[in-house]
Amino acid sequence: MVVERKNFRRFTYAEYVEYLKPFRTNVKFSQVHVHGTWKPTIADYRRATDKMKIIQAMWRFHAITQNWGDIAQHATIDPDGYIWEGRSLLIAPASAVGFNNSDNDGIHPFMFEMIGNFDVGAEKLEGAQLATAVKLTSHIAKEWKLPEAQIKFHREMNAGKTCPGSSVNKASFLELVRDWRDVDMNAVDANKIISTWLSPAWFAAASKAERDEIHRLANELRKASGQL
Ligand SMILES: [Zn+2]
Numbered sequence: 001m002v003v004e005r006k007n008f009r010r011f012t013y014a015e016y017v018e019y020l021k022p023f024r025t026n027v028k029f030s031q032v033h034v035h036g037t038w039k040p041t042i043a044d045y046r047r048a049t050d051k052m053k054i055i056q057a058m059w060r061f062h063a064i065t066q067n068w069g070d071i072a073q074h075a076t077i078d079p080d081g082y083i084w085e086g087r088s089l090l091i092a093p094a095s096a097v098g099f100n101n102s103d104n105d106g107i108h109p110f111m112f113e114m115i116g117n118f119d120v121g122a123e124k125l126e127g128a129q130l131a132t133a134v135k136l137t138s139h140i141a142k143e144w145k146l147p148e149a150q151i152k153f154h155r156e157m158n159a160g161k162t163c164p165g166s167s168v169n170k171a172s173f174l175e176l177v178r179d180w181r182d183v184d185m186n187a188v189d190a191n192k193i194i195s196t197w198l199s200p201a202w203f204a205a206a207s208k209a210e211r212d213e214i215h216r217l218a219n220e221l222r223k224a225s226g227q228l
Contacts, residue, residue, distance in 0.1 A: 005056060008085050012083075026090060027108070031150040034173070035163050038117050038163065055084050058071055059071040074093055075110075075112040080128055081132040095109055095111040096157035109152075115129075119166045137151060138177045187226065198218050201214055
């Protein structure tokens with residue numbers, strides 16, 4: 001029986017980090033593979049009233065038309081920076097011929113797609129979507145102890161492709177991945193800053209605007225440390 005439809009969960013970056021935790025002992029990611037969908041485009045995604053249908057259309061194309069067994073990627077980053085689940089993380093991806101490590105030995109690359117056409121002159125990888133792509137790449141590389149050389153753009157594995165898009169510069173992307181890792185903050189430090197400095201400042205604030213700003217900064221610290 002052919003499955004006509006599959007549902008996919010949508011995560012915030014912080015939720016996805018939680019979701020990844022149990023997999024640290026179940027799977028060994030050997031590389032991070034970075035792709036852009038080219039199609040669907042960001043414009044296609046913006047037009048869709050039911051965003052799930054965009055993910056399901058990819059699944060249908062990969063699983064049924066291409067006969068790859070499932071959607072190709074482990075995760076899909078949408079233009080708003082959310083992460084949609086893809087195929088099981090325990091299964092090798094359909095990323096690039098000769099690079100999938102598909103022998104079911106529990107060791108394979110982690111593959112993600114970013115929705116958009118990122119070729120020069122088309123759409124731009126920016127804002128929340130770029131932030132999630134950088135943070136996710138950095139997180140996988142850190143947790144699975146991968147050196148930078150194991151972060152691969154699709155075009156490095158297939159010379160006929162521009163993927164993730166000719167406007168996405170590899171060196172600039174890696175620089176962001178590196179810098180993000182440096183500002184990675186743990187919850188204990190974030191909460192110490194909040195209770196030792198921000199809370200007294202909040203009570204001492206002269207106006208509501210000042211209190212709102214302190215509140216905003218505290219939430220930024222909670223976000224940076226994965227608490228929100
Ligand atoms: Zn690709």
